[in-house]
Amino acid sequence: MADNGKIQLLTWMIGNQMYGADVKFCLEVQKDISVVEVPHSKKYISGIVNLRGDVVTVLDLQVLLAQKETATRERSVIIRFNSRERQVAIKADAIRDVLEIPFSKLEDAGTRLSSTETKYLPYIAYTDSTFLLILNIEELFVVK
């Protein structure tokens, strides 16, 4: 988290929804990488990818958040997160800018989202044109 009361967020699109995560957790963004499906694994797991020699698990946020529309394209963007030496990646349709948002503009997502969703998306932030959902990376590692 950046100083002066602001948070820097890497943002991305899945379908028509914009998501964001604290940049300090974001390790890299890769395009055109094929995700290898892991048969019989959990539904919210898209598969595994090779990211610079590491085999990283790719999660499907849409499934995890129990969203109906999973209009994710075949070849999508992979965002790798890193927290306390653990790694995980998610699939996104497209990458957007890094936004700097004052903490004061973060709102509790509970009013807008279901409890399943707020577990992973505790905050909402409004920008000029739209709103974005902020992902709690730590929560991705305790997915059951």
Place this chain on the structure above:
Amino acid sequence: MGLDMQQLIGEFSNEANEFLEKAETEIIELEKNPDPEKINAVFRYIHTVKGNSGMFEFQNLSRLSHALESLLGKFREGSLTINKEYIDLMLEAVDRLKLMIRELDKESTFDISSMTEQLKSAAAAEQKKTVTETVIDELAVTEEDIIRAFTEDFLKESAKEAEKNHQFASVAVLDLMEQRFQSVGELAEFLSQFSVNIKKRLLLTDNIPEIEISSEILPFGFLIVSDLDTKEFFKKYDLRPKFILTLYSPIQLIQSKETNPKQEKQTMETSDSYLRVRSRLLDDLINLVGETIITRNQLFQRSAFLNDPEGGNILSRMSQLITQLHEKIMHTRLQELNSINQRIQRVVRDTAKNLGKQVEFQFEGGEVELDKTMIDTILDSIIHMVRNSIDHGIETPDERIRKGKNPIGKIRLSASLQIGNIQLVIDDDGQGLNHEMIRKTAESKGLVPSGTVLTQEEIEELVFLPGFSTAKAVTETSGRGVGMDAVRTSFKKLGGNVHLKTVFGKGTSITAVIPQTVTVISCLLITVDQTRYAIFQKNVSELIQFDPELFTVVNGVRMYRFRDSMLPLVHLGKLLYPDRDFKDEAEYVVIVKSENYYFGILFDQMIGTEEIVVKPLGEFFSELKLFAGATIMGDGEAVLILDIAGISEFEGIESKNKESESTKTSSELKKETGYLLFEIMEHRFATSLEYVTNIEKLSNFDFEDLSGIKVIQYKEDIIPVVSLSDVYNLKGESNQDSSFLIIVSTENKEIAVMINEIVDIVYDIKIVEDDRYHGESVLGHSIINDKSTVIIDIQDLISKISKVQFSWIGKHLDIQQKQTAEEEKTAQASAG
């Protein structure tokens, strides 16, 4: 306190720990063999710990190690002889030292007064020798120390130089306080009058940590080159050196040559020394070399497009080097199991002593190497099992004598390398476990419903259930609620398992198997529905082209005939992608072996074998047993590695509690064939697959009548057909559409057995002998899939029937065979 200091203290504690462990080993050895060399070794270890502790101002550590050292000094000078009590005391002191090292920040709060008092009074027991001598002994400089301080190369060089100039070269150790000189400069000046040159001087305390810094004497080492014999010279001018090491002497050439080989040997040993390396660094190296291999493979794929033979040569040379490099690096993490020997010896000794038992511990296969992290993981389990053996297994000496056993109990830990696995066996010759008692205990704890019929193996398995403990009372030694379930969990975490075998009154044997982790493994690469998968080469037994002739599928049970036995066949496509459509058949079959069973895996295409780097799948897949990991291919894509044991478990091929017998490995296929479960007139039967050579659809054959006996043509032969419903006089509805023939081979002849329905192939069934199910060749009955099933010995049955019914067919066939053989002979003869 800066970071450097922190680091230094870290190094100090590591080193101190290592020395204390070594000291402990030697002390335990001393009990059996009070070798003066060993006493010296212990003395030095403790001395070093003392010196370093003093340097870091750890008062308690330094005081306690000093007290221990003094006691050791007594043994060294021979005024005390080592006995069991002293060993106990010394071990206790070493434990205390270790404890303090472990909690260095609380070092000053430890109360060591009683411990030091004990040591002191032990040391004072026979204090007869003069005190003055021991003071000099404080400075125990050895040749080795000097070589270390000055470095071998420098000493050799100086010796060579002296030889060239026909001069004397030696190293003298002096402490200034004992001489008449106030400073090194003064001494040097004095020496230079006699053209004695000090080539190099070192304050030895800086270079040899053994030498105590707190002592009042400051030992200096001087490398002296002169025209005079240093020894003579020193004597003449009343300089009192502590030690003189002659490097070169032009006069005593003959003598020095004699001693040379010994010295050479010693220096050789010191040069093959060890370096302490942070294990994190080793991990990094392993990862890097893994990356290098992946990159190499990528490069190889590219190089196929380059048309440059010379470049190709360089590339393959580099590739070889990388392979070698990888091997070496992998070895850096390996550690011999011997490294845990001392810990276990200690446990055995202490436990036996506490319980008043006598135990001899044997350790075999200490040279087996394992990854260091693995050793750390299993050590606690091994200790737990050894403790268990002593506590529950080995009887007291009196009891053993009463039973006619040797009063000294035996516990043996042996390690050996199996195919890709390491097997650890812990045997004892104690009282063993009473199976009935185990069962009752498990029942009373509600772990199994009472009255359950269990085989011996199943009872032995109960020991591993959480919450099981046979100890009548929780003892300090074992039975702290950790139990064998924790032991099993720790082995399972490493991908292994553990089993127990016990004979009441005779002893218990625990076998643990763990995979030897080598992260680069040769793998077979295959494809299923365009997706690549890898199978560890060590699992692969044979690779064959799929032959539909040998393939049978009945009610979803796929079987493949391989060398006269029917093997279960796993359709990889259907297994991995149940939603997709697959044909029953495929291109290839790979015969794989898991822990006990051989089975076939059906797949589409073969890519070849490749050396791959195994990467863990990570925590998200911890419950998924089908894959052993993943690897990254030359093209950068991730590929999953199939876990053969996991697949067999998933498909129900593997039973839970078999493997102890599987250790008698051989290249041959084992006759672990399982049982064919089938139905006749809605009665369930099962028979061992051992003699079943094939299963055919009845509709494929036409029955012929040969003098009232049904026969079919089968593979250019005429074979009789037996209807089991006739044999057992079964009545009921028969569904003619789904009838099968089981081809059974007996006494080199084949016979077809007609049945209605194939149900399944099952393993490890419990056969209960029961009078209600008597009949020809009935072995007993069993409950399989909740249905009562009659188990028959089909081979026995067939041979009985054929003796009566088909005897003439047999004769007929024999005659036919003889005739054809004779025809062939005559044909050959006429051709010749």
